[in-house]
Amino acid sequence: IATHNPFYTADKDLRHLHVTLLQSEAPEAAISLLNPEAYLPDTFHISGKVIYLYTPGGYGSTKLSNTFFENKLKITATTRNWKTIQELYTLITN
Secondary structure, three states, X not given: OOOOOOXXXXXXXXXHEEEEXXXXXXXXXXXXXXXXXXXXXXXXXXXXXXXXXEOOOOHHHXXXXXXXXXXXXXXXXXXXXXXXXXXXXXXXXX
């Protein structure tokens, strides 16, 4: 997760990166109904049981919350900020 974030680039403010972890992989049929462009400037990328989020207005003001993804995908979700993901990565790689 920590090494595959498509939004992790030099021009992105890391405070606006988040990762939503899903209990299981979302069905393709449910994913295909989501339109990332409908929520711009916030955006997301789904990869297996992980949803990478970029929320330039802040996670507190995005529609792309746990509730949003749980309702749309019918899967339990939890979200962590990028700093937490990086700290967990450091713990398991040291």
